[in-house]
Amino acid sequence: MPETFAPDVNRVDCPSRIILEHVTSRWGVLVLAALLDRSYRFSELRRHVGGVSEKMLAQTLQALERDGFVLRDAKPVIPPRVDYSLTPLGQEVAAKVNSLAHWVESKVPDVMQARDQYDKAR
Amino acid sequence: MPETFAPDVNRVDCPSRIILEHVTSRWGVLVLAALLDRSYRFSELRRHVGGVSEKMLAQTLQALERDGFVLRDAKPVIPPRVDYSLTPLGQEVAAKVNSLAHWVESKVPDVMQARDQYDKAR
């Protein structure tokens, strides 16, 4: 019995690829990191994550909800109120993604310096 | 003196955004994870990371090298031989990215089930 069923991100057709792309997507990373602190309403999240369009935010949230990372809670009130939060599974990825994001923030100077070096050499 | 200089991924114009996009890019993630194990030659890496084209691999490696994460060692031999490895800074991100990738692999069944639930509900 061959071992062909263990998920492997290096295989083109492995489902883990798409999941990974959802969580590491441009807006996916930022949305997950934001929701780690607290729950957000749609437009609140839109203001928090700089530069995201309504379309992309909706699309990103839907992908993350479908994958079981984000919980969508639409209150039946007028005007509409929808709260987004993390599921337990979502909290796990979000923690990792958030750690990555903050690491990058902290290393900005190092990267800038590396770029100067690189660019100077050519 | 206002605190406007601390890198913040939520700001549109913060350099951390671009760095984060390099390391979380489709191929950036997989390249970093691969190099965590050992160094690779170009075509070796291309075979390891399923589905990557020469163009995208070269482009990804250049971005990561410029940011100071990857070391490019071109031996002056014929035929050409180029080894790619991680810098100390690169090992730090790669560890985080690799941890994320493997977490995702391990949660594939959970995500699949969440998707079934989601799709069934509509």
Next chain:
DNA sequence: CGGTATCCTTTACGATACTG
């Protein structure tokens, strides 16, 4: 308020061909 639908532009990406 929290979206969707539509249109349009830009970027990403892949395939192929070529070079030191």
Next chain:
DNA sequence: CAGTATCGTAAAGGATACCG
């Protein structure tokens, strides 16, 4: 072998308008 150059396509993304 390890790329670069060129081209064409597909996908991502933004702007705007509209709706429950």
